[in-house]
Amino acid sequence: MTTATSHATGEVTYLEAISQALDEEMMRDERVFLMGEDIGQYGGAFRITEGFLDKYGEWRILDTPLAESGFVGAAIGAAMMGLRPVVEMQFADFISCAFDQITEVAAKNHYRWGAAVPMVIRAPFGGGIHGGPFHSECPEGWFFHSPGLKLVAPSTPYDAKGLLKAAIRDPNPVIYFEHKFLYRRIKATLPTDDYIVPIGKADVKRPGNDISVITYGAMVHLALEAAQMLAKEGIDLEVVDLRTLAPLDKEAIFSSVHKTSKAIVLHEDNKTGGIGAEVAALLAEECFDSLDGPIVRIAAPDTPVPFSTPLEEFFLPKTSDIVAAARKLAAY
Numbered sequence: 001m002t003t004a005t006s007h008a009t010g011e012v013t014y015l016e017a018i019s020q021a022l023d024e025e026m027m028r029d030e031r032v033f034l035m036g037e038d039i040g041q042y043g044g045a046f047r048i049t050e051g052f053l054d055k056y057g058e059w060r061i062l063d064t065p066l067a068e069s070g071f072v073g074a075a076i077g078a079a080m081m082g083l084r085p086v087v088e089m090q091f092a093d094f095i096s097c098a099f100d101q102i103t104e105v106a107a108k109n110h111y112r113w114g115a116a117v118p119m120v121i122r123a124p125f126g127g128g129i130h131g132g133p134f135h136s137e138c139p140e141g142w143f144f145h146s147p148g149l150k151l152v153a154p155s156t157p158y159d160a161k162g163l164l165k166a167a168i169r170d171p172n173p174v175i176y177f178e179h180k181f182l183y184r185r186i187k188a189t190l191p192t193d194d195y196i197v198p199i200g201k202a203d204v205k206r207p208g209n210d211i212s213v214i215t216y217g218a219m220v221h222l223a224l225e226a227a228q229m230l231a232k233e234g235i236d237l238e239v240v241d242l243r244t245l246a247p248l249d250k251e252a253i254f255s256s257v258h259k260t261s262k263a264i265v266l267h268e269d270n271k272t273g274g275i276g277a278e279v280a281a282l283l284a285e286e287c288f289d290s291l292d293g294p295i296v297r298i299a300a301p302d303t304p305v306p307f308s309t310p311l312e313e314f315f316l317p318k319t320s321d322i323v324a325a326a327r328k329l330a331a332y
Contacts, residue, residue: 015183017157021164033060036088068097079119092125106173107148128181132307138269151245153177155220157188162197202249208238212256215266216242226322261292271299293332
């Protein structure tokens with residue numbers, strides 16, 4: 001991994017970081033090509049691939065029909081023949097149309113006969129954009145239960161670029177969950193030198209001593225806001241950004257909770273059966289002797305994402321939810 005930071009670009013958004021990663025990997029490796037709905041002439045629903053068609057041509061920027069199962073299947077075949085496809089789901093919700101190809105073919109081919117499937121599926125996920133129940137889902141839990149897939153969910157421009165580059169270079173199928181709410185709201189100065197963020201490594205975004213908040217995606221920023229507020233009350237949160245959901249960085253999770261003795265598991269997905277449930281179970285199994293309070297889960301209720309603005313605001317986890325839970329846990 002290259003971690004040189006001697007040179008830096010100007011500030012870029014989370015969205016621009018993703019675009020940069022795609023552009024740089026396409027320049028670096030001619031096997032990399034893109035597939036998806038409206039990614040060519042239109043430049044993608046969120047303009048991430050704007051200008052790519054002119055730069056790389058129609059053989060590397062492939063506009064597809066509205067047929068997720070078909071083009072994911074084609075990408076699997078291309079990957080098995082040695083190419084490096086990056087497939088865009090226009091919205092992560094539509095990934096369900098390709099569920100069979102992803103879970104029964106891409107995820108299992110290495111187990112079946114040792115065949116590498118080096119492909120990436122970009123999945124713009126999450127709420128906060130008033131997209132309603134068909135454009136706001138967090139479907140990561142569906143694939144968390146499928147051995148053979150790697151899942152990543154960056155929260156910052158640095159991680160977004162580094163994890164996407166790592167995913168494209170990985171010999172396994174990777175689902176890359178990019179949070180739509182962060183696209184133009186989060187900015188950072190990035191290194192100009194080539195770098196990756198290793199898959200499978202969490203990151204402590206804020207060290208603390210009293211309570212561990214284990215989270216990912218857009219929720220990282222809510223946790224950091226809550227930590228800033230609670231610091232004024234003498235409650236010191238440690239914010240652990242998972243970054244990779246599968247495989248989980250168990251060592252980082254356990255290390256944090258062994259230090260703080262208390263844990264909040266936070267995610268935007270529905271509460272029941274979410275990734276937070278697995279993290280909570282792992283903590284109960286491996287960190288029981290260190291715990292000094294109940295493991296607390298904060299997540300969305302078990303309903304579809306509402307379209308109505310006030311209902312969506314009620315549905316999504318909020319900074320105030322974290323603050324309230326942390327106060328209660330700190331006093332336990």
